[in-house]
Amino acid sequence: MQQLSCVESCSSRLGIDLDALRANYRTLTERVAPARCGAVVKANAYGLGATRVGAALYREGCRTFFVAQLSEVAPLASAVGADAAIFILNGLDPASEGACTAAGAIPVLNSLSQVTRWRASARRLGFPLPAALQVDSGMSRLGLAVEDALALAADPACARELDLRLLMTHLACADEPGRAANGEQLAAFRRIAAHFPGVPASIANSGGVFLPPPFHADLARPGVALFGVDPGPHAVGLRPVVQLHARVLQIRTVAAGTRVGYGLDHIAPAPQRLATIALGYADGWPRSLGGAGALWHRGIRLPIVGRVSMDSLTVDISALPQGELAEGDFVECLGPSQSLADAARDARTIAYEILTRLGARHARIFVEDGNAEIVLPGRAP
Structure with a gap:
């Protein structure tokens, strides 16, 4: 096990609390019981590292995982047991059927063309292939049209060629519990599901977990909630998983009227003490x-002055006592004083975007059961 001293030369540290991740999975599992709870770990587990996140969730009992693309299957499969099912939410790209079969993944078939190609593969192999079907219940993004889904349900050859493991849909407004669209989508999905008896159903994403039990169906698919991001106003009991700290590169005092940063947008209204921080948009910190x-720093807000550049930004540290912060120290970017939701609000975006954009230059520190595993920049997390 590497020691924390390995990160001393790094400009930023991304802490990932796998104990909190596992606790969140337990919370979500208890919330949807008796339905089962899977885990969406697409986009490299929302940027945090699919192998370590997947392994931790597997240790906690998760056996159903969802990724977005076929390329995401192999790293995850290497970290979980052979008894885990890995679904590909985007389904199959043309000519990828053989690779999907070899990987042992289960495609979520979203269109008739995907269904047709997967059925043709089954006929060539001479046995039914596992699949999930996604139906469009009102979001108009991915999924089979109602008439196409019903035609498949009525086709006896389809049952011989596809081993349907899941019938699913996706909620457009799960983070807004009062929206009538949620109930409309649930009703539309149930009408379609009635034509697929015996096939497990899945509706709830992270927000759907905190909707009433009918939305939980047989299997829930939380994603961002696993990482401690509240997916709606009624979400409770989730623990933050990530912390981010970045190093102070330089400290200076500027006179009133001094212009700062690209475009010289910031003009010091009075003498200011400024710190340049090793964090920029190349590290996933939004320019906005x-x-x-x-x-x-220690509960004191340090406003960003001027523009966020590629590798650095500048903060006003005038509120700190003289000598409180020195070059080489670290300041908090995400942590007890600033959540992902806080940063997203100020950036006029959503926590999902902040989380998934955190770059590869951070030293990642995975903490679990009192142990710390360090992944230095440039190595696959």
Whole structure:
């Protein structure tokens, strides 16, 4: 096990609390019981590292995982047991059927063309292939049209060629519990599901987990909630999983009227003490936080002044006592003083985007059961 001293030369540290991740999975599992709870770990587990996140969830009892693309299957499969099912939410790209079969993954078939190609593969192999069907219940993004789904349900050859493991849909407004669209989608999906007796059903994403039990169906598919992001106003009991700290590169005092940063957008209204921080948009910190967001140090807000550049940004540290912060110290970007939701609000975006954009230059520190595993920049997380 590497020691924490390995990260001393790194400019930023991304802490990932796998104990909190596992606790969140337990919370979500209890919330949807007696339905089962899977885990969406697409986009490299929302940027945090699919192998370590997947392994931790597997240790907690998760056996159903969802990724977005076939390329995401192999890293996850290497980290979980052979008894885990891995579904590909985007389904199959043309000519990828053989690779999907070899990987042992289960495609979520979203269109008639995907269904047709997967059925043709089954006929060539001479046995039914596992699949999920996604139906469009009102979001108009991915999924079979109602008439196409019903035609498949009525086709006896389809049952001989497809081993249907799941029938699913996706909620457009699950983070807004009061929207009538949620009930409309549930009703539409149930009408379609009635034509697929015996096939497990899945409706709830992270927000859907906190909707009433009918939305939980047989299997829930939480994603961002696993990482401690509240997916709606009624979400409770989730623990934050990530913390981010970045190093102070330089400290200076500027006179009133001094212009700062690209475009010289910030003009010091009075003498200011400024710190340049090793964090920029190449590290996933949104450019829109320039002049709007903040970093923190020991509970004191440090406003970002001027623009966020590729590798650095500048904060006003005038509120700190003289000598409180020195070059080489770290300040808090995400943590007890600033959540993903806080940063997203200031950036005028959503927590999903902040989380998934966190870059590869951070040293990642995975903490579980009192142990720390360190993945240095440049190595696959």
